[in-house]
Amino acid sequence: MVIEFYTNPFSPPSRMVSMTLVALGVEHHPHIIDFSTKEQKAPWFLAINPRGKLPAVRDGALCLAESRAISTYLCNMYEKDTKEPLYPKDCKLRARVDEILYVSEATYETFVEFMNIRGIMYRGEASKNDHLLPEVHKALGLYEGYLSKNTYVAASHLTIADFHMASPLLLMSITDFNDYGKYPQTVEWLDKIRSLSYFDQCNEEGLKLMEHWYKAAIEKNIAAE
């Protein structure tokens, strides 16, 4: 069975599902959904994800959205027996992965708000929300706390929690924020994620597009002020 994968390189959660698909070696067929024509709100796509958002997958009769739910499903369904599973079978270890997957949603929002992506995209605003810096440091402290206990965020090996926790930090890397002095383990961990053999395949194009869009949108909004 080939999985139909509805995605767009711009979409950070879609890229994390892409990492899960590739890491598991699951055969899939990507469909690039065109945000510029609002294809994600077209009736045919709303039948797949009623929220009209990416990513989504179709696996036979199952249509599924929400990146973290997709990653856990893919592991439940397709991960082979291995000593270091991306989604551990051990209940306690799995509970830790689940916890951090939920945390990653909040962390993602913290960084999206700090970068003011919605303000820049929809309201013509021209700068980050620097008043949210304390929230950014609080979030970075969380990463450093996890990584002071384990080599990876949830376990001593790579799990899907690492993919979804990496996503917000990758987004931050396109800004001029560089105050990582208090978070050396987080920096080292992110380098490890970036050096995964499939990282570029899943992220390079999207991160470049995102960086180009973010910087150009700020310039354009400054010029219009």
Ligand SMILES: N[C@@H](CCC(=O)N[C@@H](CS)C(=O)NCC(=O)O)C(=O)O
């Ligand atoms: N919590 C969702 C977030 C999905 C989401 O917000 N996707 C964005 C792209 S990153 C989207 O499709 N936006 C288009 C829209 O809302 O119309 C997930 O992790 O899958």
